[in-house]
Amino acid sequence: MRTLIKDTVNETGQSVTVRGWVNSVRSYGKLIFADLRDRSGLIQIVGDEKLKGIKEEDIVEVTGKINSRLEKYFNDKIITGKIELEVNNIKILAKSQELPFDIHQPELNISLPVLLDNRTLSFRHSKVKAIFKVQEVIINSFREALRAKDFMEFQSPTIIPAVPEGGAEVFKVDYFGHPAFLSQSPQLYKSLLVSAFERVFSVNKIFRAEPSVTTRHLTEVVSLDAEMGLIDSWEEVRDMAEYTVKYILDQVEIKCQKELDLFKVSVPHTTDTIPSIKLREAQQIIFERTGRDCRQEKDLSPDDEREICKWAEEKYNSELVFVSHFPTKSRPFYTYPDDENPEFNQGFDLIGRGVEWLTGGRRINDYDTILAHVKEWGIDPKTIDLYLQAFKYAMPPLGGFAFGAERITMQILNLANIREASLFPRDMERIDKRLVKIKRNKKDNDKKNH
């Protein structure tokens, strides 16, 4: 009968059997010490020649007695720091070959490509594990937050029949000879569902064939999407986004303190109500602070995002700030123009620690207006007729928001590269393995440099 390592603390003086990975081995004369690791924790085991030959990452089953350690050998870094297991019997469950690098070095000073080329080993490092623990808490807290507000979780389609807003940066699929594509966003599906379910959310993959390799882009990401109907105003949507993000940050703080400590970070601090300003106000503030005149720009540049975060931090002691009311024409056809000044819309971004975290807004719900926008934005209505059908048979006033799980993980843990926040990151040059270079014709090269 196997005992989990964390439960051995209750077994002093008893014989137990534990299983796990050999985390490290140390010899002192005839005595061999090793740390054993399972999903619940680490324990020190000690034995004589029985342990000879065990190596890091071997997987073993050991039976033995749990003894108290002398106080001078207490190790308060592990939950089993006051005990050790004296091995009577050991069984090798799997042998590891020699490791290509020290996989338990504290700071993991190994280049990202090497970590990705050796994914099975990098996953075993406590800092890499911590990233995905935090990501799991983020995703599950997103679900908990919205479920508590009556949102229904749905599974959004991956294969889609058409790309309404042009075919740039979309992956093509051969669908029994028909053209088909990988979804870039569940936007149209979640809106459609609002016409029946009122409040929905999804955790789904989205895809972007971005022909560039940066520290902030992946071709396949996990999108956290929410959409709600029968709303009063765009502020109701923004407030739901605020509630959701704050819930997530609180849960990460509660459930991942150990992981945050490993990265020497804390979740962003903010105020009871996250500051919220319009784009043009933000640009005026940036102009006054820096002299950089961005007041006619359609959006904030990366420099602007950093500056407005500095301002929010200084003025409100908040690392998060909402910016709203972007030029209507620069955003998708379904974004709701502001009643007071239709040149600007009721969309918003949440900026955190100098970068965009989340985007959302109120959407158009009137059938005639959406048809007019479809025309004005130059979209072929045939590519979205299932979506337009929802408006034909009455769509409630609605809005929603979306953000990427990898991006928010990266921001909370202050990671240098978004690939670190994806279990199996995909980019232009890698799908698990580095892709073998292929000869490109001129057209492809142009695209690459685009």
Added chain:
Amino acid sequence: MRTLIKDTVNETGQSVTVRGWVNSVRSYGKLIFADLRDRSGLIQIVGDEKLKGIKEEDIVEVTGKINSRLEKYFNDKIITGKIELEVNNIKILAKSQELPFDIHQPELNISLPVLLDNRTLSFRHSKVKAIFKVQEVIINSFREALRAKDFMEFQSPTIIPAVPEGGAEVFKVDYFGHPAFLSQSPQLYKSLLVSAFERVFSVNKIFRAEPSVTTRHLTEVVSLDAEMGLIDSWEEVRDMAEYTVKYILDQVEIKCQKELDLFKVSVPHTTDTIPSIKLREAQQIIFERTGRDCRQEKDLSPDDEREICKWAEEKYNSELVFVSHFPTKSRPFYTYPDDENPEFNQGFDLIGRGVEWLTGGRRINDYDTILAHVKEWGIDPKTIDLYLQAFKYAMPPLGGFAFGAERITMQILNLANIREASLFPRDMERIDKRLVKIKRNKKDNDKKNH
């Protein structure tokens, strides 16, 4: 301030504002009655000429007084059956065009293609809504069950670099000029992750380019996958699958009684321990019961699955039965051959109500054995080197299981067609819309008839 319809029951004598869809309208002389629907329930509203012109599926905001109904008008089918709302003011939030069919007929006697062509309307029907409520409970209960057993949720990749077991029935993606594919299963990823996280599960899309149109196949499905390491035996994996399925069924029974009643079904009954027999035993039983000699077959046929369920029901009063130990060569290369008789493996299927519900088993964890199987099964090791790497650096004894969310939804609710259990079903002939017929060359036709 909007009040949810379910909360109006506490507001008798008070003025409230509710918002929702007009579910139905009835005129009696000057009085107009309508049922209003929001995400929380239905309420009867009553008014005079103010309500004139409202039609089914219009979306309105009404303000008025909550009155008690006379006892003879009580309606115990809705939570607000003892009250009604007397309208003082009505605001139209969105008008619906004329509906193409009666979308609230109780039994929904409308052909599936028409329901799919009008997805926005079919979602508004209580029976269609019920399907996706049940599916949400299934998926979330799967997560709850495994989280309670220390499994970590992960997001499995969709785009994969190669298809180890041959390219049949796989969708191709153009990945910046490189060949790539849509994942048919997270099997290799979840095994790899076991080498670091010990226990993992995922809720992810898988894809199968099945060139046939049946009531049981979709090209895009939601796969519920689990995998666990440091196991004792294949029975430990089977027992985890049993626990998970039973937890899901219990939760559906607790949380979806109304939905089950709508479909006049109950969740399958079973015994404390689900009966479990080997394939050859099952075939002997079927032979003895029917005279049909299937004793040398590699798997159970649909008829066999129905027969073995009959047997389990008669002998054990269980609608579920495990069948294990399939011919090693007929299953994937990673399945674990039984120690006593390596011709058969330690894989298992869960059969329920006459069809396969779930498949699982112990997997090979030894590096040399997996390499030998890779060779024997004719697989190019280069296509799975990230996976093989996990064995190189020690893989614990492991196993797992998987099942489709749509299939189990279909089985619990006794749906005739799996498309009913998918929000946006994809098959050879449909991605949202029916695909426009394309001219096929002979090769394609051969494939179609395959």
